[in-house]
Amino acid sequence: MLFMARNNLAKRKSGSVARNRLKTILLSERMDCSADTMLMMKNDLVQAMDKYLPVDRTGIQIQFQQNPPMMLAQIPILQEKDSRKDYVKTV
């Protein structure tokens, strides 16, 4: 457990912070996609999701990955009720 804690701590070291920031910066620069465009894209994505599921707007994280080029969006969904219970009720 101690070693796992150490590993988690190491993940937040400034070297890896720099690496992750650079990856995001460079990918958006290579795609010629500015921070504003990213924000617009993020908002559109959330609106599309929001039509179908309750979305936690405060916890959204968007990351870009280089190899293979990929956009990773983490959009948390608010879980206010458990739909399985509804299912049981209706059946």
Next chain:
Amino acid sequence: MSEVIVITSGKGGVGKTTTAANIGTGLAMLGKKTVVVDTDIGLRNLDVVMGLENRIVYNLVDVIYGNCRLKQALIRDKRYNNLYLLPSAQTKDKTAVTPEQMIKLTEEMSSYFEYIILDCPAGIEQGFKNAIAGASRAIIVTTPEVSAIRDADRIIGLLEANDVTQIELIINRIRPDMIQKGDMMSVDDVIEILAIHLLGIIPDDQQIVIATNQGVPLSGRNSPAEQGYINICRRIIGEEVPFLTFDIKKGIFRKMTELFRS
């Protein structure tokens, strides 16, 4: 057959001029007839790093304007008689020269030299365009910092757009102790981000400052950085040389944790 290599970085202060001086000197040590060219018009620097500032009569702009012949402007190095410097002009600015004129100049030099090393100014404007115009090969110098790597990435794109196909990377001022602590991006991190071929790594080394103070590149008898530059020169001429590894003094705590992990 001569090779025209431009040393570039985008960001200033990462060690382009030092690298140009050391690679030029290293290639001369390996017996190659080499010229180092300062293309930073208006901000002359390579001459002082090489320790040849007192011998300048004519400069690059004089050659291009026809005020003198190429051989009159070339300065022979103090220690290696197969190493020459073509200094930059201090009184003109970057617009004094065009890329076409630089191509003509490098073509003229290629009949006398095996290696032509062009020290590129910082930035991506006219001076950069002039420097890369005649080059067939580029060496990008970066440090393991966010700003330098970002600029290096931009430069790679510009070089590719200008048909410089052979692009290689030097990572300068590596601090193995900081990498081990996780407070500096590692060599592998930088290569993964920039996705280009690694030519060499240069550790942060006081000896480089001392050599620059004295104006005598590669004078420190195999300090780590100088060993790094000599390895780079061997790779440039086609030898296969393993990359430097660094022994880091480990504290007792780290030794213990490694013992437990293994």
